[in-house]
Amino acid sequence: KQWYQRRVAITAGVGVLFFSVTFWAAINVYQNPSTTPKARSLGPLPEFKGPLSHNTILDEAEILFQDQVWGPESFPSDDDGFIYTGLMNGSIVRFHKDDPSSSLEVFLDKA
Numbered sequence: 496k497q498w499y500q501r502r503v504a505i506t507a508g509v510g511v512l513f514f515s516v517t518f519w520a521a522i523n524v525y526q527n528p529s530t531t532p533k534a535r536s537l538g539p540l541p542e543f544k545g546p547l548s549h550n551t552i553l554d555e556a557e558i559l560f561q562d563q564v565w566g567p568e569s570f571p572s573d574d575d576g577f578i579y580t581g582l583m584n585g586s587i588v589r590f591h592k593d594d595p596s597s598s599l600e601v602f603l604d605k606a
Contacts, residue, residue, distance in 0.1 A: 559595050564588060 543549065566583030573579070577589045585605030591598040 559590075560599060563599065 564580075564582055567580040570578050570580050572592065576592045578592055578595070579587055579589045579602060581587050586601055587603040588599060589602040590600070
């Protein structure tokens, strides 16, 4: 029982020492004038031209499989025109790019 009490006391002492040193260092760094933040001016923002210009391409996008699939992450495709995606439940589904709304099928089930 004594070795346990000694171990607890040493652990507590090391914790107090660590906290004290960290607190002291934080106070000294905060009060050091060389670490005082200075305001910087970035100047005018660049113009958004080319690929960064404003567009509305996705405003007319069609939402597919709403309330049918949950958690698709990426959409790789194969040479036959099928697009695959993994779902939250671990399943992999696929659909054909030419007729996505009627060709959804489970390609690999989680089970």
